[in-house]
Amino acid sequence: MAGKFCVSLTAGTDDPDRATVAFVVANAAVACDQEAVVFLSTEAVRLAVSGAADAVAEEGFAPLKDLIANFAAAGGTIFVCSPCFKKRQLDAASLVPGAVIVGGAKLVEFMAGGCPSVSY
Amino acid sequence: MSRSAEAVLLRIVGRPCTGCGGRCLAREAVWSIALGFKDAPRCLPCLGLGLGREPGELRTHLDDYVRRRECYTAAWAEAVRLDGDETGGAGATRTATPDVEEVAWDAGAIGCGELALALRMKLLPLPPGSVVAVTATDPAAPEDVPAWCRLTGHTLVSASPPVYRIRRKGV
Structure with a gap:
């Protein structure tokens, strides 16, 4: 049975280094057959909007938009903090594939049974 | 139907x-x-x-x-x-020979999550039992490739960095 794995990210394009590494680790988790979730909160929620990550390409890493797309294509899920998203008045109709806007209960439900997590 | x-x-x-x-x-x-x-x-x-x-x-x-x-x-x-x-x-006169079943793949210098995801995409479309000889020069590969195999259930047949031979698991 696959285990769970949560990557918590609070940085967006304001800290491309942190955002990139978070998705690299998330890709490792999903590639290791884990039920992987990236939890985007505070500034990171901007990354859930299509096109927002397009300009981020850290040296030595794949472009952020590719890392996000590969994560979703491999079966990973992106939880987007609902109040953080609303506060920034972002467009819920333009989410990247794999992203879903969730409240705290959804995150708690995913992690409550025991779930390793790494935070960026 | x-x-x-x-x-x-x-x-x-x-x-x-x-x-x-x-x-x-x-x-x-x-x-x-x-x-x-x-x-x-x-x-x-x-x-x-x-x-x-x-x-x-x-x-x-x-x-x-x-x-x-x-x-x-x-x-x-x-x-x-x-x-x-x-x-x-x-x-049934043809036989699958080991040299056509073993696929060589040069992963270059990619590592970490990118290597793990690329390994997954490389192995899963192949028939069970296929062996992929991966060349991966990332300095973390000697630790990461065996860990990836342990987590996913694929078999690490041999590891002589930078070459790792991995047998795809069954259906």
Whole structure:
């Protein structure tokens, strides 16, 4: 049975280094057959909007938009903090594939049974 | 149902074997459909290798299976027509040789999550039992590749950095 794995990210394009590494680790988790979730909160929620990550390409890493797309294509899920998203008045109709806007209960439900997590 | 098996056959016929890249006859494509490989047809030797069965014995079983089921009647008739007198793999004279089943892949310097995801994408489309010889120069690969194999259930056949031979797990 696959285990769970949560990557918590609070940085967006304001800290491309942190955002990139978070998705690299998330890709490792999903590639290791884990039920992987990236939890985007505070500034990171901007990354859930299509096109927002397009300009981020850290040296030595794949472009952020590719890392996000590969994560979703491999079966990973992106939880987007609902109040953080609303506060920034972002467009819920333009989410990247794999992203879903969730409240705290959804995150708690995913992690409550025991779930390793790494935070960026 | 009969139309769908035939439709799938017509869509995939002529494609090379997903396992060895060699020729895949229409009859072999129908057997592949029956075994669930409808988007990745394989020749009989590769089907046998993947399932751990002797090709001749597998052919007898699949022949019987396909002919007993009405849903394959139209597809089978079309396959026989397309193949004509050719028996090819259907005659079970070919054998899958280790050198065509072992795929070499140079992963270059990618590492960490990118390497893990690339390994996954490289192995999963291959038939069970296939071996991929990966060359990965990332300094973390000696730790990461064995860990990835332990987590996913694929077998690390040998590790001589930068080359790692990994056998894809079964179905």
